Amino acid sequence: MKRFARMLALFFLVSFWSYSVRAADVTLMPVTVKLDRANDRATVQVMNNGQEPVLMQAEAIAWNRVGGIDIDAPTSDLIVNPPVFTVQPGQTQVLRLGLRRSPQLEQEATYRIVLREVPMPRPSDVLNVAGSVRVLVALRVPVYVAPAQVKRSEQWQVSRAPNGELLAQVSNGGNVHLKVSELRLQGEGGTALASLTQKGSQSVIFPGEQRTFRLPAHDKATQVLVQTDQGPQTVALNEPREVKP
Numbered sequence: 001m002k003r004f005a006r007m008l009a010l011f012f013l014v015s016f017w018s019y020s021v022r023a024a025d026v027t028l029m030p031v032t033v034k035l036d037r038a039n040d041r042a043t044v045q046v047m048n049n050g051q052e053p054v055l056m057q058a059e060a061i062a063w064n065r066v067g068g069i070d071i072d073a074p075t076s077d078l079i080v081n082p083p084v085f086t087v088q089p090g091q092t093q094v095l096r097l098g099l100r101r102s103p104q105l106e107q108e109a110t111y112r113i114v115l116r117e118v119p120m121p122r123p124s125d126v127l128n129v130a131g132s133v134r135v136l137v138a139l140r141v142p143v144y145v146a147p148a149q150v151k152r153s154e155q156w157q158v159s160r161a162p163n164g165e166l167l168a169q170v171s172n173g174g175n176v177h178l179k180v181s182e183l184r185l186q187g188e189g190g191t192a193l194a195s196l197t198q199k200g201s202q203s204v205i206f207p208g209e210q211r212t213f214r215l216p217a218h219d220k221a222t223q224v225l226v227q228t229d230q231g232p233q234t235v236a237l238n239e240p241r242e243v244k245p
Contacts, residue, residue: 024048024050024052024054024117024136024137025048025049025050026046026047026048026049026050026054026056026087026115026117026137026139027046027047027049028044028045028046028047028115028139028141029044029045029047030044030141031141032141032142032143032144033097033113033141033142033143033144034143034144034146035097035099035143035144035145035146036145036146037102037104037148040098040099040102041096041097041098041099042096042097042098042143043094043095043096043097044094044095044097044113044141045092045093045094045095046085046087046092046093046094046095046115047087047091047092048087048088048089048090048091048092048093049090050089051089052089053086053087053088053089053120054086054087054117054137055084055085055086055117055118055119055120056084056085056086056087056093056115056116056117056118056137057083057084057115057116057118058080058082058083058084058085058095058113058114058115059080059083059113059114059116060075060077060078060079060080060097060111060112060113060114060143061073061074061075061111061112061114062074062075062077062110062111063110063111063112063142063143064110065206065209068209070201072112072114075111076100077099077100077101077109077111078097078098078099078100078111078113078143079097079098079099079100080095080096080097080113081095081096081098082095084118095113097113097143099145104148105145105146105147105148106147106148106175107147107175107176107207108144108145108146108147108175108176108177108207109144109145110142110143110144110145110177110206111142111143111144111145112140112141112142112143113140113141113143114138114139114140115137115138115139115140115141116136116137116138117136117137117138118136119136140201142201142204144176144177146176147175147176149175150174150175150176151174151175151176152174152176152178152230153172153173153174154170154171154172154173154174154178154228154230155170155171155173156168156169156170156226156233156235157169157235157238158223158224158235158236158237158238159237159238160237160238161214163217164217164218165214165215165216165217166185166214166215166216166217166218166221166224166237167212167213167214167215168183168212168213168215168224168226168235169210169211169212169213170205170210170211170213170226171209171210172205172206172207172208172209172210173207173208174207175207176207177204177205177206177207178204178205178228178229178230179203179204179205179228179229180198180203180205180211180213180226180227180228181197181198181199181203181227181228181229182195182196182197182198182226182227183195183196183198183213183215183224183225183226183227184196184224184225184226184227185215185216185218185221185224186221186222186223186224186225186234187218187220187221187222188220188222190225191220193218193220193221194215194216194218196213196214196215198213221237222236222237223235223236223237224237
């Protein structure tokens, strides 16, 4: 019986090795870049926190959205240098970004810097059991180019759906993006009831866009505290509020 238990444990251990997943440990700073006509250059630091070199390719793309769906396209407006680089363990590579042209924009222009890990032989690959998987890193850095005159206008409204859910709707009537990081459902006196965290590209509302966030049903809810890149805003249930800084 003991022999069978040892064999079973060995089987699970080998299975775990056979299907192990590895990925490079890379971080970026900053995670968002903002440019304008007066400041059309920036840098992004790529840090390798792992134990092995990482070969990466950098590319600038145009970032648009149609019908709520992100659409990427080639662009020559933004320069990234170097386009290919290797980051040694514990080291940092500095990427330099720059606008090829600085037009007089009426509405914010949006781009992304895409960083992709390029496959390369590693010393640890010799020791890996057959069947292990190495996941290649792919990172995206949003780049926002401000118009000549920034105009912000966000209108929020919170209503209750027939099923009891709270619907927080925002319309971006400005000419720059709005980033929503969190929505907190509150009761009388600001009592916390529930929260909804937003991440990634879907936390960004482009100019002219409208977005609805669904929060759980709660009878004691009276307002929603919205955390955005412009600071916190409190919106009462069924009370539209227009914000024009």
